[in-house]
Structures are given as structure tokens and as C-alpha cells.
Amino acid sequence: MAFETVKVGKPLLLRILPVLSIVMFFTVWEVSVAPPDVHDWRIPSTLLTSPSDAFKLGIDKLTNVNPDGATLLTHAYVSMQEAFLGYILALAIGLPLGLMMGWFSMVRGLARPIFELVRPIPPIAWIPLTIFWFGIGLGGKVFIIWISGIVPCVINAFLGVRMTNPVHIQMARTFGASDWKIFTSVCVPSALPMVFGALQIALAYCWVTLVGAELLASDQGLGFLITMGRNLGRTDIVILGMVSVGLAGAVIGVIIDRVEAKLLAGIRR
Amino acid sequence: MSNASQNVCNEVIVAGGDRKPFNIVAFLRNEYFLSCVSLLFFFSFWHWAASSHVLGHTSALATPMEVLSRLAELFTSTLAGLTMWGHIWASLKRVLIGFTLAALLGVPLGLVMALNPYVNAIVKPIIDIFKPMPPLAWISVAILWFGVQETPKIFIIVIGSFIPALLNSYNSVLLIEPELYDVVRVLGGKRWDEIRLVCIPASLPAISAGLQISMSSAWGCVLAAELVSSRSGLGYIIIQGMKVSDPAMVLGGMVVIAVIAWLISQTLEWADRKLCPWRRDIKSF
Numbered sequence: 355m356a357f358e359t360v361k362v363g364k365p366l367l368l369r370i371l372p373v374l375s376i377v378m379f380f381t382v383w384e385v386s387v388a389p390p391d392v393h394d395w396r397i398p399s400t401l402l403t404s405p406s407d408a409f410k411l412g413i414d415k416l417t418n419v420n421p422d423g424a425t426l427l428t429h430a431y432v433s434m435q436e437a438f439l440g441y442i443l444a445l446a447i448g449l450p451l452g453l454m455m456g457w458f459s460m461v462r463g464l465a466r467p468i469f470e471l472v473r474p475i476p477p478i479a480w481i482p483l484t485i486f487w488f489g490i491g492l493g494g495k496v497f498i499i500w501i502s503g504i505v506p507c508v509i510n511a512f513l514g515v516r517m518t519n520p521v522h523i524q525m526a527r528t529f530g531a532s533d534w535k536i537f538t539s540v541c542v543p544s545a546l547p548m549v550f551g552a553l554q555i556a557l558a559y560c561w562v563t564l565v566g567a568e569l570l571a572s573d574q575g576l577g578f579l580i581t582m583g584r585n586l587g588r589t590d591i592v593i594l595g596m597v598s599v600g601l602a603g604a605v606i607g608v609i610i611d612r613v614e615a616k617l618l619a620g621i622r623r
Numbered sequence: 624m625s626n627a628s629q630n631v632c633n634e635v636i637v638a639g640g641d642r643k644p645f646n647i648v649a650f651l652r653n654e655y656f657l658s659c660v661s662l663l664f665f666f667s668f669w670h671w672a673a674s675s676h677v678l679g680h681t682s683a684l685a686t687p688m689e690v691l692s693r694l695a696e697l698f699t700s701t702l703a704g705l706t707m708w709g710h711i712w713a714s715l716k717r718v719l720i721g722f723t724l725a726a727l728l729g730v731p732l733g734l735v736m737a738l739n740p741y742v743n744a745i746v747k748p749i750i751d752i753f754k755p756m757p758p759l760a761w762i763s764v765a766i767l768w769f770g771v772q773e774t775p776k777i778f779i780i781v782i783g784s785f786i787p788a789l790l791n792s793y794n795s796v797l798l799i800e801p802e803l804y805d806v807v808r809v810l811g812g813k814r815w816d817e818i819r820l821v822c823i824p825a826s827l828p829a830i831s832a833g834l835q836i837s838m839s840s841a842w843g844c845v846l847a848a849e850l851v852s853s854r855s856g857l858g859y860i861i862i863q864g865m866k867v868s869d870p871a872m873v874l875g876g877m878v879v880i881a882v883i884a885w886l887i888s889q890t891l892e893w894a895d896r897k898l899c900p901w902r903r904d905i906k907s908f
Contacts, residue, residue: 367744368740368741371741371744372744372747372748373748374745375744375745375746375748375749376749376752379748379749379752400767401767401768460652460654460657463652463653463654463656463658463660464657464661465661466658467658467662468662471665471881474881474882474888475884476839476842476843476880476884477843478759478843478846478847478850479858479861479876479877479880480877481850481861482861482862482873483861483865483870483873483874483877486865486870486873561757562758562759565757565759565760566759566843566847569762569763569847569851570851577760580762580763581763583763584763584767589764589767592763592764592767593764595763596760596761596764599756600752600755600760601755603756603757604755607755
């Protein structure tokens with residue numbers, strides 16, 4: 355062999371530092387929070403909860419329905435259900451719409467002005483109107499999540515089609531492909547990387563909006579858990595809710611990453 | 624639909640085509656004509672839905688005209704001691720303060736993280752912990768910590784716009800083509816020259832894109848914070864409209880929110896073109 359593979363590892367310090375940093379972070383957090391009813395230099399427990407206490411509460415909340423009326427898993431299940439319903443609906447409507455808007459000028463002419471009217475309104479601003487329309491049940495939250503998810507879906511699918519290599523389209527046309535045929539066998543496949551990008555962005559948007567929707571109007575769900583904790587003055591419940599939301603978001607993100615890698619295998623970026 | 628094939632590609636048609644005789648089918652299929660039809664349909668459907676109370680009760684939707692007149696009223700009379708202009712300024716001020724703080728913290732930190740592996744090794748894990756947590760989840764804790772004044776709202780906005788600003792400036796440096804560094808090195812540049820001549824200009828478009836994302840996130844955050852607890856701002860207007868069952872006020876507030884959000888994004892877009900005219904990606908939406 356004419357060449358030798360040289361393995362360049364990271365310096366030891368660079369491998370240790372991230373671990374050290376996380377350990378430091380949790381230690382400082384743990385140490386700087388005072389136990390209940392202790393008043394010294396530390397942060398009082400009414401403002402912050404130590405990670406160990408939050409963890410203990412989390413274990414306890416798995417089975418205990420007090421004081422907010424449901425176990426942690428119920429809250430998580432309700433939140434997930436809302437988020438996924440809204441997400442799936444956003445994909446089911448947003449992606450075809452965006453793809454068609456990219457290719458058919460008729461669809462573009464009809465759908466674009468309404469889309470442009472709705473787009474600048476942050477999803478959160480729909481909450482009051484949604485409560486008029488749907489009350490505080492599942493429907494309203496799904497609607498808000500749907501609104502927040504559909505915008506990136508439409509934009510990405512649209513841009514994906516518009517960024518199709520014109521040479522491919524011209525070639526298909528030369529070989530006598532119909533408009534519909536070009537759309538299905540040239541534009542849609544070449545828009546796929548952008549579409550998968552949209553899956554991720556839309557899910558992130560949906561998850562963020564879900565918390566907003568639940569903070570204002572709900573009776574179950576992780577966002578509700580946070581609000582309830584604040585109303586009861588239980589900082590530990592607030593922190594537990596935040597951690598659960600963050601954890602669930604991270605897990606969903608990892609899953610989507612995996613799925614995307616599977617789906618995108620073989621497609622040139 | 625031969626029109627579409629010319630529109631869909633990236634090539635620029637400077638001038639071309641010849642005048643076609645008037646054709647009713649082509650006119651009906653014209654994109655601008657269709658846009659007018661769709662807008663007309665949208666507003667008349669809205670009017671019909673509002674005036675015939677399809678949604679059940681009278682306070683579910685207001686007609687477009689009612690919204691406009693309510694909006695005019697809001698601009699002239701006061702609500703909670705402020706006219707509409709006052710509420711707009713209240714929201715805008717919070718967004719500007721929070722956004723500026725987040726940009727001043729996030730962008731340099733992102734650059735330093737990308738340029739120095741040791742800073743990256745220390746800061747990145749902590750950023751990764753906070754990244755998946757939606758900014759709105761911080762509202763309750765912000766209220767517990769800072770009360771109900773301005774501070775918690777600005778805190779939420781900073782949280783919401785810090786992460787996109789940081790991640791975009793971080794990623795932009797990592798994505799710079801290594802050949803550009805080689806050029807500077809071949810010409811005898813030092814590390815500082817690489818940063819000054821390559822990193823900053825090459826990452827500016829992505830930083831600017833990140834700041835645009837930050838801004839829209841900040842705008843969503845300020846509304847959420849105002850919905851939860853506030854005595855002023857656009858979020859206060861729509862939540863107040865909800866409390867007194869006045870859909871015209873809610874919709875009027877939403878219209879103003881949309882207009883302001885649109886103006887902000889246009890301003891940032893303009894600033895982006897001025898700051899980094901060398902960006903090359905397609906932005907046609």
C-alpha cells in the first residue's frame with residue numbers, strides 16, 4: 355500500500371472537558387440550591403429545585419396523581435397525542451400543497467395569497483381565537499399546532515420543487531413527459547431532501563407551540579403541569595415539567611434524525 | 624402549462640416572449656388573476672362565516688368590516704391607558720431589548736465556540752441540554768424568579784432568540800470551505816487573518832439568517848409572555864379581547880401582529896441584502 359492510514363484522535367483534554375462540563379453544571383446546580391426551610395447563602399427552594407429533588411419528584415410523579423390530577427406519563431401521553439395529531443395533519447396537508455404550489459401555477463395563484471396572509475402571524479397569536487372556536491379541548495390545541503407545523507412544510511416543499519435542476523425538467527420534456535409525469539417523477543424526488551428537512555423543522559415548531567398552547571388553555575399535558583406548578587407555588591413541579599418537556603423534545607429529535615437518515619440513504623444531498 | 628417550466632428553473636430570463644393574442648383560458652389561468660379570485664373568495668367566505676354564525680355563537684368571529692372599524696377605534700381610543708400605538712411600542716421595545724441582548728451574547732459565543740475547540744468542549748454540552756427545551760416552557764420559572772414586570776418577558780425573549788443566533792453562527796463557521804483558509808495561509812496569513820478575512824465574511828450570511836430566525840422566535844415569545852401576564856402589548860390586546868368575548872378586538876390585534884411581524888422580517892431581509900450582498904442561495908419565497 356502506498357499510503358498509511360493515520361488515526362488522529364482528539365487530545366485527551368478535549369475528550370474529558372465535555373464530561374467535566376456537564377458534571378460541573380449539575381454539581382453547581384445541586385450545591386447552590388438550599389433544602390426547604392433553610393435560609394443561607396444558597397438559592398431558596400422557592401426559586402429553584404436541585405436536580406436530585408427534581409429526579410425524586412419525577413419518580414414519585416410516575417404513580418402519584420397529586421397535586422395536579424394526573425401522573426407524569428399521562429401528561430406526557432396527552433402532550434404527545436396533541437403534538438403528533440397536529441404534526442401529521444400539517445404534513446398531510448402542507449407537503450402536497452407545497453409541492454403542488456411549486457409546480458402548478460394554478461395552485462400557486464390560488465393558495466399563495468392566503469398562505470402569505472396567514473404566515474406572518476405567530477401560531478401563539480391564534481390561541482385566543484382558537485379558544486372561541488374550539489374551547490380548551492383537544493381540537494383547539496391540534497389546530498394551533500397544525501398552523502405552526504404547516505408553514506415550514508409548505509415553504510420547504512415549495513422551495514424543494516423550485517430548486518429542481520432545470521436540465522432534468524427539460525430532458526423529461528424532450529422525451530415527451532406530461533406535466534403531471536414531470537411533477538411526480540422529477541420534481542417530487544428532487545424535492546425530497548428539502549421535504550425531510552421540513553419534517554424536522556415542523557416537529558420542532560410543533561413541540562414549541564404545544565407548550566405555549568398548554569400554558570394558556572388545557573387541563574392535562576406537560577405544559578399544564580408547568581402552569582399548575584406555578585399556580586401552586588411548587589417550583590419543583592415547574593422544573594420537573596420543564597425537564598420532561600426538554601427530554602421528550604430531545605427524544606423526538608433523535609427519532610426523527612434516525613428516520614431521516616434511513617429515508618435519505620442513497621439520496622444525494 | 625408551458626409557463627411553469629420557465630418559472631420553475633433557476634435560470635434568469637431577462638427579456639423574452641412575444642405578445643400573445645388575448646385568450647380567455649390563459650387569462651383565467653393567470654397567476655395574478657387567480658390570486659385576486661382566491662383573496663376575494665377568502666374574504667367573502669370570512670364575511671359569510673362571521674355574519675351567518677356558522678361557528679355556533681355570535682362571539683366566535685367578526686366580519687372583516689367589523690374588524691377594521693374596531694381596529695380604527697383601538698388606534699384612537701385607549702385600552703388600559705394606552706392607544707394601539709402605545710401597545711405596539713410596548714411589545715416592540717421588549718422584543719428589541721431581548722433580541723439585542725441575545726444577538727450580542729449568542730453570535731460571538733457561537734463564533735468563539737466554532738473557532739476554539741476547548742471553549743466548544745466546555746460550552747457545547749450545556750447548550751445541548753438547553754436546546755430541546757422550548758422557550759415558552761421558561762415562562763413559569765421566569766415569573767417565579769422575576770415577578771410580573773418587564774424582566775421576565777425580556778428573559779423569555781432572550782432565551783428564545785439566543786439559541787438560533789448561537790447555533791447558526793456556530794454552524795456557519797463549521798461549513799466554511801477549507802480551501803478559503805488555504806488561500807489565506809498560502810498568501811502568508813496568520814490565524815487572525817484567517818478569522819478576519821475568511822471566517823467573518825463567510826459566516827455573515829448564515830449569521831444574518833440565524834438572526835432572522837431569532838427575530839421571529841422573539842416575536843412569538845413576546846406574545847406568549849404577554850398572553851400569560853401583562854398589562855400592555857399586543858398579546859395583552861388579544862387576550863383581553865378573548866376575556867371580554869370581543870372577536871373583532873382579537874382579530875384586529877392579530878392583524879396588527881401580522882403587519883408588524885411582516886414589516887420586521889422585511890427590514891431584516893433588506894438589512895441582510897445590504898450587509899452581505901454576496902450570499903448566493905435561492906430565496907424566492
